[in-house]
Amino acid sequence: MIKSSSLFEVMRKDADMKTLFLRFVIFAALTSVALVGCSPKATASEKVLPATLEEIEGSEFKRVVLTEKAAGRISIQTAMVDEATVDRKLRVAGEVISPMSTGTGANAPAYIRVRLTAGGAQEVDRAKQAFIIPLTGAADAKSYSAKSVLVEGLVDDIEDEDDLDDLYLEIEDDDYDLTVGERVFVDFSLASGQVQRMVIPYSAVIYGVNGETWVYINPEPLVYVRQPIVIDYIDGDQVYLVEGPETGSTVVTMGVAELFGAETGVSK
Secondary structure, eight states: OOOHHHHHHHHHHHHHHHHHHHHHHHHHHHHHHHHHHHSOOOOOOOOOOSEEEEEOTTOSOEEEEEOHHHHHHTTOEEEEOEEEEEEEEEEEEEEEEOTTSOOOOTTSOOEEEEEEEHHHHHHBOTTSOEEEEETTOOTTOOOEEEEEEOOTTOOOOOSOTTTEEEEEEEEOOSSOOOOTTOEEEEEEEEEEEEEEEEEEEGGGOEEOTTSOEEEEEEEETTEEEEEEOEEEEEETTEEEEEEOSOTTOEEEEESHHHHHHHHHSOOO
16 A cells, blocks of 8 residues: 555656646747747749840840740830842932022922032933932921933032032922922932842831941840841831841831840930
8 A cells, every 4th residue: 555645746746747748848839939930031032034135245235135024015026127129229418499590389390409429420320210308307298200401591509510510300290399498308219220128117227326227136036136237228118228137037126115225224
């Protein structure tokens, strides 16, 4: 028979063990919570840039790489570089004159004087029509056909006749809206005849502050590279190139300014 004092001791020891065990459980739980709280937070996903730049070895330009979302947001559109056989043209400045000192208007003679270098005058095909374009700046400005003529009674005030030649053109349209002294563009066909030219939309051309001209080609999906071009002449919304991307390559026609800004940090 166990004595009552011994029984009490056993019960007390048992209670102490339970208390110790309970404290251990609480300590373990608190420790695990603390460890969870001190563990490194999950790394936030890196921000994806809409455009990244890649160096091109040996080039001053950089490859602009867009995300699909960015390309969609700026509505990138492209066109294929075409090729055409064209009559070479020369655009020069001219002035509306009146040999009889009368005003111009419907049914009155209107003449255009153009001053060319001797070499330029020899290149012009005088047998073909020329076209007179007013300097209005309007895209829909009317042009007038004209033919080369010899005009009597005009005073030639060129100091050095060896350097410049005067050509005179008579407007063939009966109704025109030009005044004496007005400056115009004159487009001539050149005697060298037909040549092959690359053709791109005017919307693909981007101009630099010093008159540089470029396009952005699209060599692979979402990749855009700026390329210099040399313009022969512009006819409406078509640009004829002496130098530029190969025929069949792709140029950007919408989103050009955004690509230029992404590459250079300059907004056009």
